Amino acid sequence: MSVLSPHDEACVRQLVAQYFQLVEPHDLCVPSADAIVNPAVQAAIYERMFNQDALWPIPPASYRTRVLKMILYRIEESISNPEEDEILDDLMDCWSELVTQPKPSALQEAQQLSYIKYTAPHSGVGQECRTVITSESRGLILSSGTTGFRTWEAALHLGTFLSTPQGEALVRGKRVIELGAGTGFLSMFCAKHLGVERILVTDREPSLISSIQDCVARNHLDPSRIQPAIWEWGNPLEDSQFGDIQSGQPQHFDVALGADLIYDVDLVPLLLSTLRDLFDNYRIEEFLISATLRNRDTFQAFLDACEANHFQAHCMPFKSPPSEKQTGFFHSTNIPIRTYRITR
Template structure:
């Protein structure tokens, strides 16, 4: 569903992109816009009509958003004969109220398809989202960390899309700790990479990643480009790493870009990760390496120190400022906790 083709206000398009990503702090359009009957028809068609959109958010999320919309419309009604909430919206609200609610802890474990729109202008037509089936509110720990999309991946997506798409277009990309596959799918589809290899160390995460690749293939969100390949890669398994390098050589391929997002969270994996990056840089001397991390503890600083002091990498922090207002048009994420992107060069 391409809401931009409805010829509506940019603020409504941004609201739609936020809603389909299912973020908590959406930017609601003003009631003076929502009270318009044509706008309400668009809202129902694109936001709530399951016959038009098969990947609508969960019922509880829909209900929260629609309740606010109805309240804003009612506050903006000046002429009771002309201004009113549409029958479609009221009937859908009544339907949502009949659906039994699960406990919060149970619902947090439920998988739903989230639509991540790249940060392209709000009046651009034909913009396709990256579809990720995940439990976005999962309280991740241990083996679950790869089963939701994290802020650092969205931050790096913003950077690559708006500042350095040249690093990806028609190039070979390797992602470490790919998790849900969001970044790999963005690189393969919207950013037009020649080849993308998405790797993760856990078998069940790779299975979920494969499912997300299939989801995007079946919904034609890759703009006709080659979908990512998926491979399990344990950073401590030297034979496995050697096999990857050998397979890459046999294919006559060089990786031009190596990326990783939120992969420096655990102290035990910092040195294996840094040493793997060193081996990859030796194998592909011209490659660019970008690591994005949300700064929650000292582990990122420890990772940087290992790369710089022990492995002779030059570590450079890259500027990435998320804009305000309508310029913030996709890959929505919180920057309340600091997120850094660094390049590793040698």
């Protein structure tokens, strides 16, 4: 395979990272007209996005079909000399195979879980590619009402912050607990790339915990470093949920994490009770919480409750880059997302 120019390589790498995160096709950064007619660029797109024999995980067939349709259209649109420019045979063969596959119903698609690969933002040439694999459905809401089977913007925002040197310093070498972990994206990123000593991944839904356990293995994580556990707020955190407790010493953590935890004002008292428990009995020093401010009154109720309970809430100055400048953990910034550091 021909070597891509540095510019074309950067364009393809960006497209690939977005594609495996299942970014909507109309938001993908497709290479320019001059680049996409280049046979080497087309070959790289096929090998890195559509070659089923060499790739895992790979997006659902319906998503691949939509993306490939758009790419083929862009190539056709960019061809100025039909005698010299053409579409790669491998891409056309892949298209033929995809369009002949049976199409699942909308309900079947909504109920299907897919492995999604997130790529962390990169700061420059030479930095390792840091990825995390989750199991998600963008359309699945369980009968209990949980929306935990997808990674929401506030988690991607907090992951973007933690991927910076300043953010990483808050968790590296620390004992961490995540509340309302959902897909487990943040905890697995911390365990895989940010050097936490240990992290407990908690959620109230057994189905989510089972999914996280599967993804811990898929990410080749050390199970002694990351432990999924069911935790219903308001109930004690059972020490028996920790897999390596031999000494009989009480559990403690340094940092707690949470993202998009407060979507209903009725949850505020439970979360505050849980925070008091973590500070009093598990000795955490700080709680990092990110929230998408869809309803400012709801989050303000949380901040007011923190003040009433003698917690200090400091808004971190970090802001995610705008969508067009993101290089990983792609997410919308149309609605403000804020991260607060809660201490005593």
